Amino acid sequence: GMSHCSAFFSLMMAKKLEKHIEDMHVLITTPFHPAYVTAERIKKAKNLELVLTAGIGSDHIDLLAAAAAGLTVAEVTGSNTVSVAEDQLMRILILLRNFLPGYQQVVKGEWNVAGIAHRAYDLEGxxxxxxxxxxxxxxxxxxxxxxxxxxxxxxxIRINPELEKEIGAKFEEDLDVMLPKCDVIVINTPLTEKTRGMFNKEKIAKMKKGVIIVNNARGAIMDTQAVADACSNGYIAGYGGDVWFPQPAPKDHPWRYMPNHAMTPHTSGTTIDAQLRYASGVKDMLDRYFKGEDFPVENYIVKEGELASQYK
Incomplete structure (x- = not known):
């Protein structure tokens, strides 16, 4: 149902967006197969008032242009957070335990325990x-x-002290101080002008040799070639995630062919459970929009010319 519909919708979107954008009052997009809502497209969209992201992460929209044009941009905050966090945990284990080469051996009819074990580790410690x-x-x-x-x-922003204590995680104010301490690094930041291409060759060099990286946030936070090079020379022991730049990833995207990766298409936030949540969230916001009511405050990305704090 929903996934066919959204795949068809996004395909149709790319072709017909240009044609119909002038007439639209409301545009619904997804982060999984995004219609890139550029400044040029916003200029053409004379009637556009509302851009809804069916999911989380509205970086496929030129937010400054949207704010300048007085548009409202909103997303279904929280709709797939659990789905993505579970997936990150799975990817950490898949990479640390060197699962994929073991699976490949089975498929190919091989049996070589030593070939897997020399790169497999426990998460404990x-x-x-x-x-x-x-x-x-x-x-x-x-x-x-x-x-x-x-x-x-x-x-x-630091997590409030009680929750921080309950979670048991230690705050690191300086990213460059944190990176060399980590065996595993997980990217959980939105894509903004500050984070675009942030993990380049120099930043990766600050990490431990043999680091494992999981990125279900956005592909463009990484320097694509720097990641591919570091996987190829073994500096990164494993890279896993479901986000690419651009999306869909072209056939010749270097991450498809680099060694020691655990990549998938953009799937971590599209479990059936998550799809039900963001479909009902979009419906709720449309209902409110037609009644002239406000959305839940945390759903706004651009409201009355103001960007949400994470995109500033």
Whole structure:
């Protein structure tokens, strides 16, 4: 149902967006197969009032242009946070335990335990750092706690002391101080002008050799080629995630062919449970829009010319 509909919708979107954008009052997009809502497209959209993201992460929209044009941009905050956090935990284990090469052996009819074991580790006792500790980052830290690993987090805003103590993660004010301490790094920050291309060759060089990186946030936070190079020369022991730039990822995207990766299409936030939540969230916002009512305050990304704090 929903997934076919949204795949068809996004395909149709790309072709017909240009044609119909002038007439639209409301535009609904998804982060999974995004219609890039550029400044040029916003200029053409004379009647546009509302842009809704069916999911989380509205970086496929030129938010400054949207704010300048007086548009409202909103998303279904919280709709897939649990889904993404569970997926991050799965990817950490898949990479640390060197699961995929073992699976490949079975499929190919092979049996070589030593070939897997020399790169397989326990999560217990490792240091895991999250870059960003918003809703998803916190859910991940809470789920990591029973694994008895050492947890660090870097964010603009510190978690309130009681919750921080309950979660058991230590705040790192300086990202460059945190990176070399981590065996596993998870990216949990939105894509903004500050974070675009942030993990370049220099930043990766600050990490531990043999680091594992999980990124379900946005592909463009990474320098694509720097990641591919570091995976190829073994500096990064494993890179896993479901976000690419651009999306859909072209056939020749280097991350498809780099060694030691656990990549999928953008699926971590599209479980059936999450789809039900963001479909009902979009419906709720449309109902409110037609009645002239406000949305839940946390859903706004651009409201009355103001950007949400995470995008500033």
């Amino acid at each position: 490792k240091t895991v750092g999250t870059v960003g500790a918003g809703r998803i980052g916190r859910l991940l830290l809470q789920r990591l706690k029973p694994f008895n690993c050492n947890m660090l987090y870097h964010d603009r």
